[in-house]
Amino acid sequence: MKTMQGPGLFLAQFIAEQAPFNTLDGLAEWAAGLGFTSVQIPTLEPAIFDLALAARSQEYCDEIVARLGRHGIRISELSTHLQGQLVAIHPAYDLAFDGFAPPEVRGKPQQRQAWATEQLLLAATGISALGANGPCDLLWGVGVALFLSLAAA
Secondary structure, rough: OOOOOOOEEEEEHOOOOOOOOHHHHHHHHHHOOOOOOEEEEEEEOOOOOOOHHHHHHHHHHHHHHHHHHHHOEEEEEEHHHHHHHOOOHHHHHHHHHHHOHHHHOOOOOHHHHHHHHHHHHHHHHHHHHHHOOOOOOOOOHHHHHHHHOOOOO
């Protein structure tokens, strides 16, 4: 891609219990109403977007793309910020980052790392099915190396 796309919006920060912030369609309509044309899809809220399902179902991905398209919105990236951070945590920061993990892997650094790695693998699989640019994470060294190795495979 040689041109910028957007303006885009990071949706995860707006998810809430009240409409329009509690469904992907509601968020898309709201974002489009503000002039946004692309969104980063949050991957930690299955009620908004089911990452595991996206990794295994082209039909689900096509449905998501079509639903967003009805609002004039496209997917720019899948947001894997937190998962990317949890792949490689120095022990000194273990407790500080543990709260970002799901309850079932908190206090279990090896399981937490395995969960986060699996999340990035799921995102890498779902990205191409969605026609998105790539994952958006904060673990540049490990995350980018992992993504590039998967893309080359």
